[in-house]
Amino acid sequence: xxxxxxxxxxWGRTAATRATVHAPDALAFVADRVDTxxxxxxxxxxxxxSYGDAAQNAGGDVVLCTELDRVVELDVxxxxxxxxxxxxxxxxxxxxxxLGWMPAVVPGTSYVTVGGAIASDxxxxxxxxxxxxYVDRLQxxxxxxxxxxxxxxxxxxxxWATAGGMGxxxxxxxxxxxLQPVDTAQxxxxxxxxxxxxxxxxxxxxxxHRYQYSVAWIDCLAGGGHLxxxxxxxxxxxxxxxxxxxxxxxxREYAPRTRLTFPAGVPSLINPLSVRVFNxxxxxxxxxxxxxxxEGIKQFFFPLDGVRAWNRVYGPAGLxxxxxxxxxGQEAVVRYVLERLRAARAPSFLAVLKRFExxxxxxxxxxxxxxxxxVDVPAARRGLAPLLDDFDGRVAEAGGRVYLTKxxxxxxxxxxxxYPELARWREIRAHLDPRHVLRSDMDRRLDxxxxxxxx
Amino acid sequence: xxxxxxxxxxxxxxxxxxVRERHARVVLAVRDPAGAAAIAEELxxxxxxxxEIVTFDAIDFDSHDAFVETTFDRFGDIDLVLxxxxxxxxxxxxxxxxxxxxxxxxxxxxxxxxxxxxxxxRLREQGHGTVVLLSSVAGERVRRANFVYGSSKAGADGYYxxxxxxxxxxxIHVMIVRxxxxxxxxxxxxxxxxxxxxxxxxxxxxxxxxxxxxxxVWVPSTLRYVMSALRHMPRAVFRxxxx
Numbered sequence: 001x002x003x004x005x006x007x008x009x010x011w012g013r014t015a016a017t018r019a020t021v022h023a024p025d026a027l028a029f030v031a032d033r034v035d036t037x038x039x040x041x042x043x044x045x046x047x048x049x050s051y052g053d054a055a056q057n058a059g060g061d062v063v064l065c066t067e068l069d070r071v072v073e074l075d076v077x078x079x080x081x082x083x084x085x086x087x088x089x090x091x092x093x094x095x096x097x098x099l100g101w102m103p104a105v106v107p108g109t110s111y112v113t114v115g116g117a118i119a120s121d122x123x124x125x126x127x128x129x130x131x132x133x134y135v136d137r138l139q140x141x142x143x144x145x146x147x148x149x150x151x152x153x154x155x156x157x158x159x160w161a162t163a164g165g166m167g168x169x170x171x172x173x174x175x176x177x178x179l180q181p182v183d184t185a186q187x188x189x190x191x192x193x194x195x196x197x198x199x200x201x202x203x204x205x206x207x208x209h210r211y212q213y214s215v216a217w218i219d220c221l222a223g224g225g226h227l228x229x230x231x232x233x234x235x236x237x238x239x240x241x242x243x244x245x246x247x248x249x250x251x252r253e254y255a256p257r258t259r260l261t262f263p264a265g266v267p268s269l270i271n272p273l274s275v276r277v278f279n280x281x282x283x284x285x286x287x288x289x290x291x292x293x294x295e296g297i298k299q300f301f302f303p304l305d306g307v308r309a310w311n312r313v314y315g316p317a318g319l320x321x322x323x324x325x326x327x328x329g330q331e332a333v334v335r336y337v338l339e340r341l342r343a344a345r346a347p348s349f350l351a352v353l354k355r356f357e358x359x360x361x362x363x364x365x366x367x368x369x370x371x372x373x374x375v376d377v378p379a380a381r382r383g384l385a386p387l388l389d390d391f392d393g394r395v396a397e398a399g400g401r402v403y404l405t406k407x408x409x410x411x412x413x414x415x416x417x418x419y420p421e422l423a424r425w426r427e428i429r430a431h432l433d434p435r436h437v438l439r440s441d442m443d444r445r446l447d448x449x450x451x452x453x454x455x
Numbered sequence: 456x457x458x459x460x461x462x463x464x465x466x467x468x469x470x471x472x473x474v475r476e477r478h479a480r481v482v483l484a485v486r487d488p489a490g491a492a493a494i495a496e497e498l499x500x501x502x503x504x505x506x507e508i509v510t511f512d513a514i515d516f517d518s519h520d521a522f523v524e525t526t527f528d529r530f531g532d533i534d535l536v537l538x539x540x541x542x543x544x545x546x547x548x549x550x551x552x553x554x555x556x557x558x559x560x561x562x563x564x565x566x567x568x569x570x571x572x573x574x575x576x577r578l579r580e581q582g583h584g585t586v587v588l589l590s591s592v593a594g595e596r597v598r599r600a601n602f603v604y605g606s607s608k609a610g611a612d613g614y615y616x617x618x619x620x621x622x623x624x625x626x627i628h629v630m631i632v633r634x635x636x637x638x639x640x641x642x643x644x645x646x647x648x649x650x651x652x653x654x655x656x657x658x659x660x661x662x663x664x665x666x667x668x669x670x671x672v673w674v675p676s677t678l679r680y681v682m683s684a685l686r687h688m689p690r691a692v693f694r695x696x697x698x
Contacts (some may be wrong), residue, residue: 382666385477444531444532
């Protein structure tokens with residue numbers, strides 16, 4: 001396919017920039033691109049679900065990997081899937097679930113590619129590992145080392161610099177995933193409402209061990225005694241025995257459909273009133289306590305995937321998602337952020353609180369043992385920049401970090417505090433890309449690679 | 456960000472407002488570098504991560520290509536360019552002196568066009584960025600009282616309207632700012648017009664416009680409707696207005 005000039009932005013739809021987009025459908029074409037980059041370098045891109053500017057490269061090349069979409073090898077005995085990097089989790093789930101397998105870690109949307117999932121070392125409602133922990137092998141095309149197969153043990157440096165490395169070590173073209181066996185495509189869930197933040201955190205701390213997956217949707221506009229009231233939703237994979245006999249024959253079916261597409265060109269529907277109404281309804285519609293109900297994979301993991309392009313609800317100015325993690329013992333930071341957002345009347349559609357009980361092994365990986373909060377805020381909100389800068393300072397001070405995959409506005413000054421392994425990552429990265437061919441708008445903004453801002 | 460005409464009161468207020476929010480690195484392009492030192496200091500204190508001063512002469516047209524090249528080569532990608540230079544001139548003098556009229560036209564129109572060509576060229580290469588033109592309501596319907604200035608602003612405003620269309624889909628955003636009467640050193644000694652604004656009002660409107668991705672910003676915003684009415688007013692009536 002001929003390269004094409006395109007305006008690209010992240011899922012937040014802010015700061016679109018133009019790049020020459022190449023869509024290779026075979027490894028050889030990827031290698032060609034990496035060997036003959038434009039003067040402004042190149043970056044890989046998948047389904048564009050990074051919220052900020054991680055997968056765009058103004059004035060340079062973008063290697064769109066979605067046509068690298070083949071399943072290469074499937075070992076249904078051992079539960080190993082070797083796939084090209086552009087395979088989306090949605091497609092993968094459709095193949096794997098009927099066979100009784102699924103990836104160990106899935107995020108909040110099924111519309112991400114395997115390559116992107118590795119480059120962001122994504123996480124989900126599962127607390128004990130992130131995506132790259134279940135990657136046995138990956139194929140990387142880097143300017144410094146050409147086509148390489150990396151294993152986490154044998155090539156620890158390059159592997160863990162690439163996992164979570166925001167695409168800045170090379171183009172990931174293939175990966176072998178270690179899958180988890182599942183009986184069915186359903187989950188047995190418990191849903192409960194919590195009175196406030198302390199109640200929510202206490203229930204998660206005390207009860208999460210009974211569940212494989214856990215997430216709390218926080219009502220950001222509730223204040224005073226109700227600050228942090230939430231709908232806590234937790235679940236485990238359903239076995240055949242958990243389902244009524246009549247439902248067992250179809251228990252592994254997975255063929256979700258997207259029924260609605262959010263129309264383009266609609267002005268922002270997000271304002272303090274609409275958000276208040278939504279949050280109130282969301283909270284009220286949840287049962288005070290409902291135990292043992294069965295939900296499908298999509299309903300449980302990907303509730304927003306039902307509406308295509310839901311990000312348009314924020315209007316043309318787009319949205320910023322702010323996600324951070326702070327270690328256990330720093331709960332005060334979570335409370336502070338919720339209080340300040342509420343005081344600033346920054347309407348957050350949905351705020352999500354989760355826990356990690358592991359540290360990402362990726363050098364720039366996000367997950368760290370502790371609490372992680374994610375909030376969506378309209379990007380055009382007045383006073384948003386200083387507010388989030390203030391949050392950054394407190395998160396960094398608490399030993400926490402902001403998630404780069406969601407980021408579009410962090411300042412470079414706080415990066416090293418949040419990511420203490422940055423210097424080591426840069427060193428390893430420089431071997432894979434000595435001439436600084438791999439570049440993105442995010443790299444230019446944050447100087448991730450340490451080659452000078454704006455270069 | 457790069458500011459052409461960095462010592463103007465509007466540029467100064469706009470820079471202050473931007474660095475307060477974003478700790479930006481600012482390059483002030485000015486005719487007289489010595490006169491910009493105080494502004495640089497002020498911007499550093501307001502939160503700019505760095506402030507540099509470079510020499511730029513709006514009517515030395517032949518220097519513009521080299522100016523843009525060296526500035527981009529030295530500072531790397533530029534996210535925001537503020538085209539803020541301009542002169543008000545003396546209307547009476549300009550009506551009778553070709554040299555006086557030319558100074559206004561060359562600075563406000565030819566200068567803007569001349570530097571914008573290489574500027575946009577470089578922005579196209581980098582694939583992103585925003586250009587803000589400080590235009591004026593004076594160009595919207597040119598008036599008897601200041602038509603030399605008004606016509607020069609009309610020219611620059613028109614050029615940027617076309618530029619905005621040409622750059623659609625290029626990753627470069629163009630924003631035209633049309634303030635009414637603003638109390639600055641440029642307008643010192645003139646009687647204030649109705650709907651007058653302060654430099655900080657203009658700065659606030661620019662910051663808001665950037666955040667929302669607006670293409671045209673009126674300051675104050677009500678001027679949009681006032682000027683729309685004036686624009687469609689019959690000539691016979693318009694001439695009698697005390698504007």
